[in-house]
Amino acid sequence: MAEKSVFISKTEYPFFEEVHVNIDWFGGFAMSQKRKCQIGLHQNFQMAYPDEKVLEISSSSLMSLGMKLSAMNLSKRTKKGLTTVESAFQSSRIYSEGAKTVGPFPDYLFLPGRECKKLVKEASEGMHSYKYEFDGMTFYAPVHHISQFYDFLYLNALMEPENKAVREQLLQGEFTAFTDLATKSLNCQARSAAIFVGLVSAGLIDEVRDYVSYLKLFRTQANGKADGSQAYEHVQLLYKDKVKLFSPIVPCRFHKADVEAYYAEHCSMLTNHKEEDNYLDLRCG
Incomplete structure (x- = not known):
């Protein structure tokens, strides 16, 4: 079961x-x-x-x-070119453990998704990702929406011409x-x-196209904290x-x-x- x-x-x-x-x-x-x-x-x-x-x-x-x-x-546009949602996500991760920080991984951006994921996992050595850097934007993993960055990539990918x-x-x-x-x-x-x-x-789907309106839609401040009790x-x-x-x-x-x-x-x-x-x-x- x-x-x-x-x-x-x-x-x-x-x-x-x-x-x-x-x-x-x-x-x-x-x-x-x-x-x-x-x-x-x-x-x-x-x-x-x-x-x-x-x-x-x-x-x-x-x-x-x-x-x-x-x-x-699923294809995903970036400022540097076309990749996949998986590779965009994995290469943007930043990990931390104590004073040690690794990531993001821009060199992996255009690798196939599975290869990118494998290399990032090896580099992070079981550490926890807490922040993401993508196309000049910073995302966190707020308690009320832990998958906020992943969702941003996926939702925007589905809106793109490809x-x-x-x-x-x-x-x-x-x-x-x-x-x-x-x-x-x-x-x-x-x-x-x-x-x-x-x-x-x-x-409301057009609200996901812009970084600011996306965070507002999901009731999040730019620092990753909840935007009020709602x-x-x-x-x-x-x-x-x-x-x-x-x-x-x-x-x-x-x-x-x-x-x-x-x-x-x-x-x-x-x-x-x-x-x-x-x-x-x-x-x-």
């Missing part, structure tokens, strides 16, 4: 809600195993939230849109909830996608490394046998290889 997150879009601040779902876990690194976990998560979630339409954002997503929306693949087709596919698909089974990080592309859809629905309104804070949820945990009612039967019926044409067309919408279209 495992407990996994689903991020639901909201039209009011902070523009998402995190829900936890219990699922039967399928171990192993095979694509089929990851996708069975995804099916269990989505089916159990929709038993409790039948009106939501959910999408996994990762390379193992059942839908090709989920792969395209991955931070490893990602127009992906953005339109996301909005036309009318997805309202998102998952990313691969990550345990506080910075999560599924959360960012949920916020994006929430902001679009609220008519910054904590509807915010699910971390408590002893766990999110203090608003909603009860969704129980597991769609079990392993149900997942196996669903996979056999709907996904038998998929393989365990990372092929460009190895997604339900492309194999069945």
